[in-house]
Amino acid sequence: MSIRLLEHMRDELIATGIVQNTPEFCHSWLGRSEGYIRVLRYHNTEPSVGTLSICSSKLGYYAARLAASDQQQHQAWSERLANLKALCDRAIADQSEAVWRAPERMAV
DSSP, rough: OOHHHHHHHHHHHHTTOOOOSHHHHHHHHHSSSSTTEEEEEEEETOOHHHHHHHHHHHHHHHHHHHTOOSOOOHHHHHHHHHHHHHHHHHHHHHHHHHTTTTTOOOOO
C-alpha cells in the first residue's frame, strides 16, 4: 500500500510542477536515493516510517508556507499538500500500529 502511496504523492507533485521526475522526488521529498521506489518494488518491501516521516514533515512545511500566501493557486497547492501529508501520516500510524500489535509485543 505504501509504495502506491509514494507513487501517488510523486504523481501529484509532478502534476503541480513541484518536482519533475521520480529521482527528484525520491531525493528531495523522501531523503533517499533516486532509485528508492524501484528498490522497494524489487524487494517487495514497504517504505520505512522514517522515510514517510521525512516526506510528511516536508509536505506539512510547504503546505503551511503556501497557506500563508494571498494567491489562489498557492492556496490550492497548500490544500493538495495538506491532503498528501494526511495520507502519509495515516500510513505512518498504520505501520506503527502493526509493530506494536505484533503478537510478540502485545503486553497481554
